[in-house]
Amino acid sequence: MPTALVTGATGISGNAIVQHLLGLPEWTKVVTLSRSQQIPAHPKNTHLTVDLCGATAPVVEVIKQDAQDLEYVLYCAYQADTDLDRAFEINVQMLQTFITALREAGAMNTLKRIVLVTGLKQYGVQLGQPKQPMHETDPWLEGEPWPKNFYYKQQKMLIKAAQDDGGSWSWVVTYPQDIVGVARANFMNLATALGLYASVCSSLGDGEIPFPGARKAYLAFNSWTSAKLHAEFCTWAALAPQAGNQGFNVTNGDTESWQNLWPNVVERYGGRIPPVMFPNGDTGPYGDFEAFHSVSQFTPAIALHEERIGLKGDFTGMHNEVHQQIDTVKWSQRPEVRAKWAELRDKFGLEHDSWDKATWRFVSLLLSREFSCVVSMSKARKFGWTGYVDTWDAFEETFDALEKESILPPASKLRRSE
Structure with a gap:
């Protein structure tokens, strides 16, 4: 009977994931985290309000009670900023603050997997024409002449954090495209x-x-990526043993x-x-x-x-x-x-x-x-994902x-x- 914590729970991705998990009887507890908005009341949900852009101690204080039996994290937190350097700093720090808070709250004792939601900035679509179709094996755009990309840094942080904990938990990264959903x-x-x-x-x-x-x-x-389909994928990726320590394109x-x-x-x-x-x-x-x-x-x-x-x-x-x-x-x-x-x-x-x-x-x-702007879904299919939506x-x-x-x-x- 798995339990989950969803950050960025009121955004387009996070909201769809929360609603999907709450509708699945096997998920017994869903803790949600956001800066200000509330999740509609649900008997399986505990909503926590905290700003990941701030210090670590308040995050620890907020999550420590619900972190003791935490098994899965779905990280959807994102802070937009028109200044690319500032966006890099904010989003990297948010994830670092959250991982540190999980450790200090004792969550790593029961944690099994973290699913990180990113997107097609993975392939540099914001910079102009990419190679197509885009595959998960495509090299990262790092160093000159490319700008800093916090997606890459976040993934490196996640990989290192899992290694530092001796591989007791694993990670998954999703790359959805132009998400269509409600928040x-x-x-x-x-x-x-x-x-x-x-x-x-x-x-x-x-x-x-x-x-x-x-x-x-x-x-x-x-x-395009349906937010509902992406939520289904994230649930599948959290539980599928073969999906651990992998990144996946996720489109309709x-x-x-x-x-x-x-x-x-x-x-x-x-x-x-x-x-x-x-x-x-x-x-x-x-x-x-x-x-x-x-x-x-x-x-x-x-x-x-x-x-x-x-x-x-x-x-x-x-x-x-x-x-x-x-x-x-x-x-x-x-x-x-x-x-x-x-x-x-x-x-x-x-x-x-x-x-x-x-x-x-x-x-x-x-x-x-x-x-x-087309991506390949071949990897996810090979790993056993069969979801589709028109x-x-x-x-x-x-x-x-x-x-x-x-x-x-x-x-x-x-x-x-x-």
């Missing part, structure tokens, strides 16, 4: 901003819902593209698909909207592989360009857009801060990759859940296309 008051989620964008567009003017990103992104291939199992998904979004929200989605080509703005364009200071990740794949010199010195034909940050502040949102919010009794907490720049980056089904399930949480307006009550 209340935590809107760093593509589905939330996407639903808000489509809802307002369908209710304005002629109801056209143009894809705000780049034409190349629209036609590229991508993988299909390969999708916005050229297929976007018409589904438009149909769901009762809008119109523009007859010419990109009237000004690859880089022009859509109508009178302002476009967003930026050039990364970093060399794309594929440059690490160029000699091995016979493309020596093709990518060295290049820099990734990000283009969005509608700058969603500026779009979200337009008077007519905010007025329509306010109308929908009041009409359907929605959360008042949904709009302002939606991460519009996050959407910009995800919809503006001008390259495909990506559009995952989006629809998430939209439905966000509507029930009063974060998104009910799509069925918005204007339907004639």
Whole structure:
């Protein structure tokens, strides 16, 4: 009868893991940890509030009572910061504080495995085009010309901590991609901003819902990760003996593209698909909207592989360009857009801060990759994982859940296309 502690329990990944564990009868105790928000009351859950960014002693004090019979840890804590060096320092320190606190609280006596949730920064997708498909055996991007990556440091820390404890416990690292899920008051989620964008567009003017990103992104291939499927994977990885001391890609199992998904979004929200989605080509703005364009200071990740794949010199010195034909940050502040949102919010009794907490720049980056972004699931399959979900089904399930949480307006009550 396993017991677990979940850090970052109110985030997209953590929330899905908590809900999955609470629904499994064999998991008898689930301790949750977060900085401020609370988990809804459940007889199997003990929620603890503590900031991992602070000193170790308060963390020890908070967890020591519940750490005595702890068997599994699912570490989902993450602190965002636009300063990359600062983000590195914060997230490395958080994990170090937590591991030290576990030791001082006596948790290592019963601990069996720690599952660390990271993502596709593992492969440098934030730097530009990666080698594809991405495999767990791909070399890490360390040293010049690459920026520091706290995912690598966290994994090294986890490996060393297990070794220092004599191998009495093991670790697993997951690499999900563009997670689609629900987390209340935590809107760093593509589905939330996407639903808000489509809802307002369908209710304005002629109801056209143009894809705000780049034409190349629209036609590229991508993988996504359902938060629920990832939660199932984490539970499997925590218990599967063969998964110990391994890192795994975790995606839905299909390969999708916005050229297929976007018409589904438009149909769901009762809008119109523009007859010419990109009237000004690859880089022009859509109508009178302002476009967003930026050039990364970093060399794309594929440059690490160029000699091995016979493309020596093709990518060295290049820099990734990000283009969005509608700058969603500026779009979200337009008077007519905010007025329509306010109308929908009041009409359907929605959360008042949904709009302002939606991460519009996050959407910009995800919809503006001008390259495909596909990972291999072969390793997980070989280790015995069989989970799969259709990506559009995952989006629809998430939209439905966000509507029930009063974060998104009910799509069925918005204007339907004639």
